[in-house]
Amino acid sequence: MSNGREYPRAYERPVARPTRAAEAEVRRSNAAVPVAVAVVIVGLYLGQYTFLAPGVLGVVLLVSGFSFLSTRLNPLSPHFYLTRKPSWAAVGAVFLGALGLLAYAYSLLPAGTRIPPL
DSSP states (O other): OOTTOOOOGGGSOOOOOOOHHHHHHHTOBOTHHHHHHHHHHHHHHHTTTOSHHHHHHHHHHHHHHHHHHHOSBOTTSSSSBOSSOBOHHHHHHHHHHHHHHHHHHHHTSOTTOOOOOO
């Protein structure tokens, strides 16, 4: 019988806590996806006028994608430092947008243009 007293802490039911994998997934952000989509749309629009704009924006997205992989620095955000790491889907969207813009810029090159080897 408990006599109305509290049980000692050793006898309490353990509180279910989420696993570390679930906590890590909750802490990741998808905020880079709309920014990447907006940059791709702007690059496609500016590609009507010059082939340099999609190329430059593609390189910016590529650098941002590598920055997402290495640290939490984000050159596209106004605060420049993310409070949460981007999700893998967001990193994939940034890389996919970068490769799409670079391919589009390459397709816009004039026919006789030769790209020098690196």
